[in-house]
Amino acid sequence: MSSVPGRDPRNQLAAGSFLGFWCLAGWWSLAVTPALSSDDYGVDPGPGLLPRLVLTILTVGALLLIGNGMRRMLSEPAEPGFWDRLRRGTLVPAIFVATLAIYVPAIDLIGYVPASVILTLAWMTFLGYRSREGGPISPLLQAGAGTAIGVGLIYLIFVHLIGVPVG
C-alpha cells in the first residue's frame, strides 16, 4: 500500500536471497520428516498441508524478487557502492551479538551479577569513548554508574522480586 522507495535491484536480490534461505530450510525439514508428507490422517488434511502452502507462496515470492532484481541488473546501469552501504556499520552490532552469545552461558558459569557487570562495564566504556557523549564526566565513571544502577535494578526487580531463577 505505502510507497515503495526506488529500490536498488541488488536490494531485491538480497531480500530475495534472505527469503530463499527460509524456503531452503523449510523444504529441507519437510523432506526429512516423512510424517509431514503422509496423508493418512482421515478428513484432517494433515500436518503437512499448511507448511507446503506457506513454503510455496514464500518460494514464489523469493523467486519473483530474485528474478526481478537480476533482470533489472542486466538492463539498468549499476549505482556504485550499494554493497558497501549495506555492510556499513554492521561490525560493532555483529561483535555485540557474539558477546551476548558468550554472556548467556557465562551467567550459568560465574553467576548473573558478575557476568552482567563484565558485559555492561566493558561495552559502556567502549561506547562511551566512541561517542564521547558523556560531557565532563569520564566515560569510565559513567559506565561504572550506569552498570551499578542498571544491573542493580534489573537484579532487584527480576531476580529478587519476581523470582526469575538465574545463575
Added chain:
Amino acid sequence: MISRVRLCRRISFSVSAIAAALLLSACGSPQDDVFPSGPITLVVNWPAGGGMDRAGRLVAEYARRHLDVPIAVINVAGSGGAIGIRHVAEADPDGYTVGILGASLVASQYINPNANAVEDIDLIAFLGPDPAALQVRADSGIDSLAEFVTTAQSEPGSIKNGNDAPGGVSHIAATLLERTANIELTLVPYRGYAPTVSAIVSGEVQSATLPVHQLIDQHEAGDVKILGVMAETRHFMAPEVPTFREQGIDLVTGDWRAIYLPNGVPEDRRAFLENLFVATMNDPEFQAAARQQSFFISPMGAADTQRFIADFDEALYPVLLDADLVKARHK
C-alpha cells in the same frame, strides 16, 4: 490535590512495604545441618494461570504454614509439560527443588522421545484426581449414557466430541470411552479446556469429555447434561450424576496431580517432604480452599502414589499404542 499527594504517598508506602517483605522472604540464612534451611522451589510444568499453576500455588501457600522457610513457585513450561519435568529431574537432589505434575507425564513419555519417563523422577505425594466426565448438549436429545452409546453405535461417527489434542487427558478419556463402550465418535481436537467449552456451548460439537467442573454451570442451567463421571465415586460438585461404573461401563480415567522430586534425594529429606505435603493436603483449611477452586483432594503418600501411577501407565499404554501415538519406549 492534597488528597492525591497523600494517596500517592500511601501507595508508595505500601509498594515499598510489599517490596521489603518480598525481599526479606527471599533471603534465607542457609545452614547445612538443618533441612530445610533455605527457600524451597516448587516447579509448575505449565504456564502461569492454568489449573496446574493454581494448584501449585495453593499447595505452596498452605505448605508454607508448616515451615520456617519460604516456598517459591516458578513456571517452567513447554513441550506439553515435559520441559518442567526435565527441569526437576535434572536439578540437584538436595530436596530444595520439588515439582507438581499431572497425567501428561505418563502420556508424553511415549509420545515425545525427549520427555522423561516415570522412572526418571521420584513421586512423593498425591494431591487428588480430576476425573473426566461425559457431557452432551441438551438439544442433542440424548438423556442418558445408554442412549449415547446406542446413538453412537447406530450411526458411527455421527457424534462429534470435543477434546484435547492426541495424548491430552480429555482425548485419552474419549478414546477410552470409544474402546470400553465399543462405539465410534468423531474426535475434534481443541487446544485446552476453555476452547472445548466454547465449542460445546456454541454447538460446534455435541459432546465433550471434560472434567466435571468445566461445564458445571451449563449443566445446572440445563444447556448441557453431564451423563456420567469417569471416577470411582461421584463428584462433590455434581452429586446427582452417577459414575460410569454405576451405569455399567467400567471406565475410570481423567487427570490427577502429584508432587515429585528428582531421583536420589537423601532419605531423611525425602521423608520430611513427603510428610510435609501429605500433612498440608490433610489440612482442613487447605481442603476447603481447594474445594472452592473445584480441586478434588484425596491425599496419598509416596508408596500409594507410585502404585496409582503405575496402574494408570498400564491402562494408558494400549490406548496410545492403538492411536499410533507410541513413538518411544515401546513395551
Added chain:
Amino acid sequence: MIANFLSVAWTVLTDPYLLGMSALGTVLGITMGCLPGISSTMALAILLPVTYAMSPVAAMMFLMAVFSASVYGGSISAILINIPGTPGAIVTQLEGYAMTRKGEASEALTLSLFSSTMGGIVGLIILMLVAPIVASAAMQFRSPEFAMATVFGLTMLAYSTPGSTFRGILSGMIGLLCGMVGFDVVTDVARFDFGTTALQSGIELVPLTVGLFGLAEVLRGLESDARRAVTTPALGTLFPSLTKLRKLWKTVLRGSALGAIIGAIPAAGSAIAVAVSYAQEQRLSKRSAEFGTGVPEGLAGPEAANNACVGGALVPLMTLGIPGDTMTAVLMGALLIHGLRPGPLLFAERPDFVAGVYVALFFALVLTVVFGTFLIRYFVRLMRTPSHVLLLIIALLCVIGSYAIRNNVVDVYLMLAFGVIGYVMTRLEIPVAPLAFGLILGPILEENLRRSLIISDGSWLVFVERPIALTMLLLSVAALSYPLLRRFIDRRAPDEPR
C-alpha cells in the same frame, strides 16, 4: 445495571482501602506491563497469591487494575524502546516508536494514554449494556469463522504495514512458518524442529518480539556512524492540545468500537482488532503515505482498540464463564479462589457482583490516567540517559525478559537469533511487524482450518457456505488484490509487485 453500578461505585469511592487496592494494582500493572518479558498474564499470575487473604471485592479491584493497567504498560515499552508488552502493542509501536525517534515521546505516550483510556471506557460501556448480545454473536463464531478472521487480520496488517504489501505478505509467511515449529496440535507430529529438542516446544511470542523489535533496535543503535538510537525527547506539553484531541476523536471512537466487538473473539481478539483499526485509519487518513513515520491517527486508533479489547475479552468470561485468553483465564482463577464461579448463573443471580467487576475496571481506567500522566514525566526522563548506557540496559532487559517468560534458556538464544533476523530484515527493507503477527495468528489459523475440515467431513465449501466466514474471506481477497488492480489501472511499469 446502572443503579447497581452507581451504588457499588459509591461504596468504593468512600472506602479508602478498596480505592487503595485499585491504585496499588494500577501502579504495579503499569510498571510490570512495561518490563519486557512480563506479560499481562504473568503479572496477574505473580500477583494472584497476594489476593488470597483479601475480600473478594478488594481482590477484584486489585486484579482488574493490574489487568487493565498492564495493557497500557505494554504500550509504554512499545513506544519508548520498541518492545511490545502485549500482542496488540505490536501495531502501537509502528507509529509510537517512530514518534519517539522524532523526539515526540511524551506526546506519543500522552496520546496513547488518552486514547487507550477512551477505548477502555467505550469497551466497558459496551460490556455493561450489551454483553449478552455480544456474547451470543461471539457464539456464532465457530472454527471456520476463526480461521477466516485470522486470515483477515493477517491481510489487514500486510496491507497497511509501512513498506510494500508484497514484502509484508512474505514476512507474514515467515511468521506462519515460525508458528508451525514444534508439535502439531492435531496430530502431535514434530515439525521444523531440525532434530533438536530445543525447538520442539515451539517459538514463544515474547522471545520473538523482544528479539525482533527490541534487540534489533539496540543493534541499530550500535552502528558506528549511526544516528542516536533513542533521541533525547523534549518533555514537551503533557496534555495534548484540545484541537489535536478534537481532530482525533473519530479515530478513537472507531478504534474503540472495533476493539470492543472484535475483542470478544477468543484468543485472537486484540491482535486482529488493532490490525483492522490501523488499516482503517490508514485508508481514511489524508496522510496515508506517511504512515510508519509517526502519524498520530495511526497510534490513537489501535491504542483505543487495544484497550477496548479488555472489555470485549471480559464478555465471554462474565456471561458464559469461558475465558477467551490466558489473561481472563487467570482472572477466572482468581474469582474461583474467592468462591465465585463466573458464568450464566452468576451473571443472572449476582448483579451486585457483576457491577463490582465493572466498577473495578472503571476505577482502574481512571487511576491509570492519574498515575499515567504522573509517571510519563519520569519515563521520558529515563530516556534522557546517555544512549550507550540505555542501549546496554535494554540489552540486559531483552536477555532476562526472554528468559523470565518460561525460565528456559533456549528462549534467550531464540531471542538473540530473532534480534539478528530483525536487524537484517530492516536493512533489507522487509517489514518486520507482519512476521510477529504471523506467529500469533498462524497457529490459530491452522488449528481452526483443519478443525473446520474435520467437522465438515473434509469439505472446503464450509468457508463459503457460512456468511460471516465468506464475508471475511472476500474482504481479505479484496484487500490483497487492490494494489494489484491499481497497478493494472495505472499501467505504470512496476519494478516490483507491491
